Amino acid sequence: MAAIECGKRGRRVVLLERSRQPAEKIRISGGGRCNFTNRHTTARNFISENPRFCISALNRYDQHQFTDLVKRHHIAYHEKKLGQLFCDGSSKQIINMLLEECAGVGAEIKTDVKIVKTEKPSDFRIHTNIGIFQAASVIVACGGKSIPKMGATSYGYDLAHQFGLQVVETEPALVPLTFDGAGAEAMKELAGIAVDTKVTFGKTTFAEAMLFTHRGLSGPAVLQISSYWQSGVPLTFDLLPAVRLGEFLTIAKSTTPKAKVSAVLSGLLPNRLLNALLSELGISGQLANLPYKTLNRLAHRVNHWQIVPSGSEGYRTAEVTRGGVDTRELSSKTMEVKSVPGLYFVGEVVDVTGHLGGFNFQWAWSSGHAAGQYA
Numbered sequence: 001m002a003a004i005e006c007g008k009r010g011r012r013v014v015l016l017e018r019s020r021q022p023a024e025k026i027r028i029s030g031g032g033r034c035n036f037t038n039r040h041t042t043a044r045n046f047i048s049e050n051p052r053f054c055i056s057a058l059n060r061y062d063q064h065q066f067t068d069l070v071k072r073h074h075i076a077y078h079e080k081k082l083g084q085l086f087c088d089g090s091s092k093q094i095i096n097m098l099l100e101e102c103a104g105v106g107a108e109i110k111t112d113v114k115i116v117k118t119e120k121p122s123d124f125r126i127h128t129n130i131g132i133f134q135a136a137s138v139i140v141a142c143g144g145k146s147i148p149k150m151g152a153t154s155y156g157y158d159l160a161h162q163f164g165l166q167v168v169e170t171e172p173a174l175v176p177l178t179f180d181g182a183g184a185e186a187m188k189e190l191a192g193i194a195v196d197t198k199v200t201f202g203k204t205t206f207a208e209a210m211l212f213t214h215r216g217l218s219g220p221a222v223l224q225i226s227s228y229w230q231s232g233v234p235l236t237f238d239l240l241p242a243v244r245l246g247e248f249l250t251i252a253k254s255t256t257p258k259a260k261v262s263a264v265l266s267g268l269l270p271n272r273l274l275n276a277l278l279s280e281l282g283i284s285g286q287l288a289n290l291p292y293k294t295l296n297r298l299a300h301r302v303n304h305w306q307i308v309p310s311g312s313e314g315y316r317t318a319e320v321t322r323g324g325v326d327t328r329e330l331s332s333k334t335m336e337v338k339s340v341p342g343l344y345f346v347g348e349v350v351d352v353t354g355h356l357g358g359f360n361f362q363w364a365w366s367s368g369h370a371a372g373q374y375a
């Protein structure tokens with residue numbers, strides 16, 4: 001996006017890509033269909049030490065402008081849920097669209113390029129395995145640390161350090177959470193079960209599906225909260241957000257005292273999860289024989305389940321990297337480094353991390369577009 005916008009302004013642009021193919025993350029995104037933006041994008045969908053930093057770029061190139069570009073290229077798309085826009089066909093259509101736009105403005109793309117070092121005696125000099133490139137401006141768009149197998153490197157952060165810039169500590173985000181020991185054993189028993197949940201960490205709550213896996217917890221709700229979670233601190237899950245179970249069981253006990261607790265709850269929770277919960281708490285039999293205290297314990301366990309994950313799957317599977325180049329180092333209008341004229345940082349390498357749902361791409365488009373107006 002930055003290359004396209006620079007090219008439109010008549011700048012001579014070369015894009016240096018380390019991998020054999022450009023835009024590999026677009027290719028694998030959204031299960032191969034690329035969730036390329038979100039209709040409801042606002043600054044509230046991003047995490048950053050400065051939550052207002054992203055507003056300027058998002059306002060000047062928003063989700064509707066990117067969607068218009070997709071329409072102009074006759075790419076069919078649909079809304080899956082919660083404003084998430086996906087290609088009907090393949091994510092390769094988005095890659096081809098961007099490559100066509102680059103070609104249209106004469107932006108040259110060189111792949112399989114290994115950058116050895118970047119210097120700035122006056123202009124920038126980028127030493128690579130295919131020669132030295134001299135440039136008045138450099139836009140660093142080399143992403144985060146997530147999925148090294150796909151070409152992710154820490155080069156953006158290294159370059160920031162080289163120029164003396166602050167980098168907010170990086171962490172894997174939008175990532176499944178894992179458990180050790182007894183927790184892991186319990187999860188294994190439940191692997192494959194999906195439930196709608198409301199998960200809370202501090203003041204942040206997401207209401208979406210979650211999935212028990214062989215190693216822990218995943219699914220959209222868990223990926224979302226993983227971007228906020230801090231190691232050692234519990235997460236709180238409401239496994240039945242639509243039902244206040246305490247009240248439900250109190251009414252059931254007075255109206256159908258002879259009913260078994262398992263029968264009353266079947267249909268509300270998946271059977272395997274329900275059986276595991278009841279056996280963990282040692283609860284069985286007819287409601288009439290279960291004291292209110294016991295029923296409340298069960299209700300609390302379901303509506304207010306607190307658990308401390310041991311860790312996460314890490315950068316190996318994380319969709320994004322939280323943290324990055326400190327936004328205080330950058331102009332929110334141009335994305336240029338305040339202390340190094342001509343050096344720009346855009347996309348995931350910056351300390352702006354989107355929620356799940358197309359927001360990370362929108363940040364890449366918006367920030368790339370902003371830098372492209374000035375570099």
Ligand SMILES: Cc1cc2nc3c(=O)[nH]c(=O)nc-3n(C[C@H](O)[C@H](O)[C@H](O)COP(=O)(O)OP(=O)(O)OC[C@H]3O[C@@H](n4cnc5c(N)ncnc54)[C@H](O)[C@@H]3O)c2cc1C
Pocket residue numbers: 016017018019022023024025026028029030031034035036037113114115141142143144146147150151152153154155318319320346347348349357358359360361362364
């Ligand atoms: C599995 C998966 C699915 C995802 N799905 C979605 C989705 O559907 N919607 C969404 O909004 N977000 C999604 N994301 C997140 C999204 O892909 C990223 O946030 C986005 O691609 C960031 O764009 P970027 O241009 O900053 O970096 P990237 O897209 O990561 O691009 C950086 C490029 O720089 C290259 N590079 C790295 N180091 C060097 C170096 N030293 N020299 C030269 N080149 C280098 C890389 O090879 C890469 O091509 C997904 C991520 C993953 C991992």
